[in-house]
Every structure is written in C-alpha cells, then in structure tokens.
Amino acid sequence: xxxxxxxxxxxxxxxxxxxxxxxxxxxxxxxxxxxxxxxxxxxxxxxxxxxxxxxxxxxxxxxxxxxxxxxxxxxxxxxxxxxxxxxxxxxxxxxxxxxxxxxxxxxxxxxxxxxxxxxxxxxxxxxxxxxxxxxxxxxxxxxxxxxxxxxxxxxxxxxxxxxxxxxxxxxxxxxxxxxxxxxxxxxxxxxxxxxxxxxxxxxxxxxxxxxxxxxxxxxxxxxxxxxxxxxxxxxxxxxxxxxxxxxxxxxxxxxxxxxxxxxxxxxxxxxxxxxxxxxxxxxxxxxxxxxxxxxxxxxxxxxxxxxxxxxxxxxxxxxxxxxxxxxxxxxxxxxxxxxxxxxxxxxxxxxxxxxxxxxxxxxxxxxxxxxxxxxxxxxxxxxxxxxxxxxxxxxxxxxxxxxxxxxxxxxxxxxxxxxxxxxxxxxxxxxxxxxxxxxxxxxxxxxxxxxxxxxxxxxxxxx
Amino acid sequence: xxxxxxxxxxxxxxxxxxxxxxxxxxxxxxxxxxxxxxxxxxxxxxxxxxxxxxxxxxxxxxxxxxxxxxxxxxxxxxxxxxxxxxxxxxxxxxxxxxxxxxxxxxxxxxxxxxx
Ligand SMILES: Cc1cc2nc3c(=O)[nH]c(=O)nc-3n(C[C@H](O)[C@H](O)[C@H](O)COP(=O)(O)OP(=O)(O)OC[C@H]3O[C@@H](n4cnc5c(N)ncnc54)[C@H](O)[C@@H]3O)c2cc1C
Numbered sequence: 001x002x003x004x005x006x007x008x009x010x011x012x013x014x015x016x017x018x019x020x021x022x023x024x025x026x027x028x029x030x031x032x033x034x035x036x037x038x039x040x041x042x043x044x045x046x047x048x049x050x051x052x053x054x055x056x057x058x059x060x061x062x063x064x065x066x067x068x069x070x071x072x073x074x075x076x077x078x079x080x081x082x083x084x085x086x087x088x089x090x091x092x093x094x095x096x097x098x099x100x101x102x103x104x105x106x107x108x109x110x111x112x113x114x115x116x117x118x119x120x121x122x123x124x125x126x127x128x129x130x131x132x133x134x135x136x137x138x139x140x141x142x143x144x145x146x147x148x149x150x151x152x153x154x155x156x157x158x159x160x161x162x163x164x165x166x167x168x169x170x171x172x173x174x175x176x177x178x179x180x181x182x183x184x185x186x187x188x189x190x191x192x193x194x195x196x197x198x199x200x201x202x203x204x205x206x207x208x209x210x211x212x213x214x215x216x217x218x219x220x221x222x223x224x225x226x227x228x229x230x231x232x233x234x235x236x237x238x239x240x241x242x243x244x245x246x247x248x249x250x251x252x253x254x255x256x257x258x259x260x261x262x263x264x265x266x267x268x269x270x271x272x273x274x275x276x277x278x279x280x281x282x283x284x285x286x287x288x289x290x291x292x293x294x295x296x297x298x299x300x301x302x303x304x305x306x307x308x309x310x311x312x313x314x315x316x317x318x319x320x321x322x323x324x325x326x327x328x329x330x331x332x333x334x335x336x337x338x339x340x341x342x343x344x345x346x347x348x349x350x351x352x353x354x355x356x357x358x359x360x361x362x363x364x365x366x367x368x369x370x371x372x373x374x375x376x377x378x379x380x381x382x383x384x385x386x387x388x389x390x391x392x393x394x395x396x397x398x399x400x401x402x403x404x405x406x407x408x409x410x411x412x413x414x415x416x417x418x419x420x421x422x423x424x425x426x427x428x429x430x431x432x433x434x435x436x437x438x439x440x441x442x443x444x445x446x447x448x449x450x451x452x453x454x455x456x457x458x459x460x461x462x463x
Numbered sequence: 464x465x466x467x468x469x470x471x472x473x474x475x476x477x478x479x480x481x482x483x484x485x486x487x488x489x490x491x492x493x494x495x496x497x498x499x500x501x502x503x504x505x506x507x508x509x510x511x512x513x514x515x516x517x518x519x520x521x522x523x524x525x526x527x528x529x530x531x532x533x534x535x536x537x538x539x540x541x542x543x544x545x546x547x548x549x550x551x552x553x554x555x556x557x558x559x560x561x562x563x564x565x566x567x568x569x570x571x572x573x574x575x576x577x578x
Binding site for chain 1: 466467469470473474475476477478531534535536537540541542543545546548549550
C-alpha cells in the first residue's frame with residue numbers, strides 16, 4: 001500500500017492544542033516554524049512507534065513533503081513507561097500511564113499494525129508478521145529493547161506478583177503486580193528483600209535503584225525498619241554510570257543499612273522455595289555499568305554460586321535489542337555491543353554499515369542512553385542527519401549522549417540527574433536552579449507532574 | 464537540554480488540561496467575589512478587614528504543610544533553595560488569592576465600614 005504524505009488534517013483536540021500554543025507563541029518568533037520542509041519521494045519506514053518511533057514519525061511528517069512514511073507498530077496503546085516505577089511503589093494508578101497511540105500518530109502516514117519479523121538490510125526490505133514485505137529507501141530503527149527473563153533459570157514474567165517476585169520492567173501489569181508483591185511483603189511485617197541489577201545495559205538504569213529506595217521508604221513508614229533486611233546485588237563494581245552519583249548511592253545505601261553486594265548476577269530462581277541463585281562474577285570479568293558480558297558467557301561452568309532465601313525479590317532481567325534486530329544484518333558485529341545491540345555511530349546515530357539506516361532509543365548500542373530523556377535529545381539529531389543524508393549532504397548533528405534520571409531517593413524527593421557520555425559523564429543540567437547533586441522536592445514534583453507532559457510533547461515532535 | 468518557548472508551551476498544553484477545571488473554578492470564584500463586591504461599592508483601597516487578612520495569611524501559611532502532602536511528599540523533604548522558593552511562592556499565591564476572594568466577600572457581609 002503506498003500513499004504520499006497528505007497535508008495534515010487536524011481534529012478538534014489538535015486544533016485546540018495548536019490554538020493554546022499559538023496564542024502565546026505569536027509573541028515570539030519560533031525556531032520550529034522557521035524550519036523549511038524538504039521535498040522528497042523517498043519511502044521512510046520507522047520500525048516501532050514507542051517513544052522514539054512516534055517522535056520521529058511526527059518530526060519527519062512535519063519536515064518532509066511528498067515523502068511516504070510508514071510506521072510499523074503493532075500496539076494500539078501507548079505506555080508511558082517512566083510512570084511504571086510510580087505505579088510499582090503505589091503512588092500512581094496504573095491507568096495514568098496509558099494513552100492511545102492514535103492520539104499521537106500523525107495524519108497522512110501509513111501505520112502498519114503488526115510487528116516486523118525480519119529486516120534484510122542489503123535488499124532494504126522489512127518482513128512483516130503476515131508475510132508481506134515493506135520496502136524502504138530509509139529506515140529508522142526504533143524497536144526499543146527486549147527483556148530476556150529466559151536467561152535467568154526458572155524465571156518468567158508470568159511469575160511476577162506471585163512467590164514474592166517483582167519486576168517493574170516487565171509491563172504495566174508487571175509493575176502493578178510488583179506493587180502487590182511489595183504490599184504483601186510489607187504486610188508480613190518482616191523479612192529479607194533482594195534487589196537485583198542486570199549484567200547488561202538496561203533501560204532506565206535508575207529504575208532498580210528507585211525500586212530499592214521507594215520500597216525502603218515504605219518500610220520506614222511501617223515503623224518496623226529493623227524487621228526488614230534489604231540487599232542490593234549488582235554484577236558490577238559501580239551502581240551507576242555517573243561517578244559522583246555512584247559514590248552518593250554507595251554512601252546512602254551504607255547509611256540506610258542496605259547491604260551492597262557487588263559482582264553478583266542473578267542466574268536462577270526457585271519461586272516455590274523463594275530462593276535465588278546468584279553467580280559470582282569475579283574481578284577477572286570486571287563489570288561496569290556498560291558491561292561486555294555476552295549471552296554465551298552467561299552459562300559458563302565452574303562459576304561460584306550462592307543461593308539466598310528471600311521474602312521479596314526485585315528481578316531485573318538481562319536486556320538486548322529485539323530478536324528481529326539481533327538476527328538481522330543490522331546488529332553490531334564487533335565491539336562491546338556485538339551480537340546484542342544495533343550497530344550505530346553513537347554521535348550521528350547513523351548505522352555504521354548501512355548509511356540509509358538510523359537508530360534511535362533503547363535499541364542502539366551505546367554505553368548509556370536508554371531513557372526517554374535520551375530519545376528527546378536524539379530525535380532532533382536523527383531528524384537533521386536523516387534529512388542531510390536524504391539530500392546528499394554531510395551529517396550536521398551530533399548526539400552528546402545526554403540522558404536523565406529523576407532518581408527517586410525517597411517517596412517525596414528526588415535528584416534530577418542529567419549527564420552524557422561526552423566529557424566523562426559530566427553533568428548536563430537543564431535547569432540552572434536545580435542542582436543534580438541535591439535531593440529535592442521540586443525534582444520529585446517534576447517527576448510526578450511535568451515529565452509526563454514533556455514526554456507527550458516529545459512524541460508530538462514539539463520539544 | 465534546552466527548552467524553547469514553543470517547547471515550554473507544548474509541555475504546558477499537556478500539563479494544564481488535568482488542572483483546568485480547578486483553575487477555572489478558582490478564577491470564577493475570584494471574579495464573582497470581586498464583581499459582587501464592586502457592584503455593591505467595594506474598593507479594596509477604601510475598605511479594611513483585618514479578619515480577612517488574617518485568614519488569608521493563615522491559608523498561605525498552611526500551604527507549607529498541605530502542598531508537599533498534596534504532591535505525595537512532606538515538608539521535611541523541602542530542602543533546597545529552589546524548593547523553598549517554589550513553596551514560598553505557592554504560599555504567597557494562595558494567600559493573595561484567598562485575600563482577593565475573602566476581602567470583597569467580607570465587605571458584602573459586613574457592609575461598608577471604614578477603620
Ligand atoms: C520501569 C521503567 C522506568 C523508566 N523510567 C524512566 C525515566 O524515569 N526517565 C526516562 O527518561 N526514561 C525512563 N524509562 C525508559 C523509557 O521508557 C525508554 O527509554 C523509552 O521508552 C525508549 O523508547 P523506545 O522508543 O526506544 O522504546 P519503546 O518506548 O519501548 O518503544 C518501542 C516500540 O517498538 C515496538 N516494537 C517492538 N518490536 C517491534 C517489532 N518487531 N516490530 C514493530 N514494532 C516493534 C513496540 O511495540 C514499542 O511500541 C523507563 C522505562 C521503564 C521500563
């Protein structure tokens with residue numbers, strides 16, 4: 001099915017929004033309105049319509065005239081995943097994270113409501129679940145990542161919410177059932193809680209820490225702190241990529257009596273017995289927050305293991321690019337991301353071997369950067385570079401690795417940690433009046449009330 | 464990460480709608496109180512009401528307690544200079560709004576008195 005980009009039609013909601021913005025925006029010249037559109041007959045396929053794919057669909061729909069844009073996205077519902085930590089600690093109702101994808105999908109594009117099952121980068125073809133093929137001139141890979149629960153023996157997402165197992169990452173339902181599992185543990189009045197981290201890059205690397213802090217906060221509210229034991233088990237020596245924050249977290253965990261156990265990887269779980277097996281990852285295979293552990297090495301024999309009883313465990317699964325990308329030519333073939341993540345230049349976000357392919361969001365091979373905040377920084381870069389590629393020009397834009405984590409340190413306060421991979425993970429604060437090194441109520445209010453509107457504006461390509 | 468004016472407006476277009484009924488209700492209260500008072504001859508420079516001022520100040524002061532609670536937090540977590548600036552600004556806003564509503568309403572109840 002081919003359709004050229006039609007002039008955008010607007011429904012009442014969109015008109016109202018534009019009116020609200022235009023009312024005040026009329027006072028000042030707007031950079032966005034100065035951007036010219038680029039005429040093209042190219043067919044651009046965007047794989048995935050999550051945070052990154054949707055932002056790109058809107059940006060490209062605004063900047064290209066005559067192009068054919070296709071979004072391949074099987075889901076009707078859009079999930080605001082950064083809200084899941086707030087769901088799992090009982091602060092948000094789950095419904096607050098849901099919107100319809102149709103609310104954000106730009107008019108005049110093709111929306112293929114099924115998953116891609118293969119990519120042939122040589123032939124520039126995407127295979128779809130129903131057996132049909134979408135050919136492209138340019139491809140934007142925005143499939144997000146895959147949660148590999150199966151790499152933990154005995155673990156599956158269906159177990160979340162039962163046998164004291166929680167995992168905020170699995171899904172909205174998983175986050176809700178994690179909340180229930182924590183409620184159940186707190187109702188017991190005592191016991192051992194294990195909070196794990198993964199031996200791979202993960203989306204929102206702060207989420208396992210936030211789950212520890214918010215659970216601790218709830219435990220303290222029960223007035224029985226001493227009856228609960230919390231252990232944080234992580235494969236690496238570091239708990240966080242940003243060095244200052246890493247030090248802060250270690251000190252805070254020590255002060256709060258949360259036992260830190262480094263070089264521990266969750267390798268198996270026995271739900272019935274409420275026991276978890278950890279494999280000791282010795283200093284020889286030193287982990288950092290951007291690990292180089294390969295899946296094939298997960299099952300190495302002769303490693304030391306330790307079995308630990310738990311009343312509650314928060315499981316963080318290993319993560320990788322989805323199989324559809326891992327099994328394609330697009331996967332990294334060498335370097336730290338080989339076999340696991342999309343092979344992109346971490347600054348231009350262009351594929352390292354296929355110049356007509358760009359990557360954005362969780363799927364790309366980058367040392368940090370798996371956050372919606374990173375997507376906000378990456379989207380203008382991919383837009384500018386793809387347009388330049390399309391016009392045969394040098395790529396003008398460069399991503400500095402910006403990422404942000406509103407690190408909740410207690411229910412009611414947070415640190416707005418923003419940094420990037422340029423300049424040794426130096427802080428990149430957006431607001432001069434918010435110190436990334438300070439815990440603050442305002443940062444909590446931002447997380448609770450303002451980041452979700454900012455995320456939706458990003459989906460619309462407006463920030 | 465820099466925000467342009469258009470970006471800020473885009474964010475506000477998503478942030479404000481859930482609070483629109485509350486904002487409109489407060490605005491209506493303010494306009495109605497001021498209108499009713501002025502129709503009966505109220506001028507805020509020519510009328511003093513100490514109780515209305517005290518209640519407004521108390522309402523502002525109470526903000527320090529209930530606003531952090533309302534946001535799922537607590538006063539103890541209001542720690543940085545920015546936190547305090549935001550909270551004090553909110554408290555002043557609540558005090559001013561309360562005063563702008565109560566002052567003309569008290570005029571309607573008590574009639575024109577000059578102290
Ligand atoms: C618990 C949790 C807390 C988080 N907290 C924060 C936070 O505080 N701040 C922050 O900035 N970020 C946070 N994030 C991370 C943020 O949500 C992600 O980084 C962001 O959603 C990445 O966008 P994406 O488009 O790459 O992936 P996604 O948003 O996951 O979208 C990927 C899309 O691709 C589609 N897709 C997948 N496979 C295929 C296929 N084969 N064919 C077609 N479509 C496919 C999916 O259906 C999905 O819609 C959090 C995430 C989680 C899970």
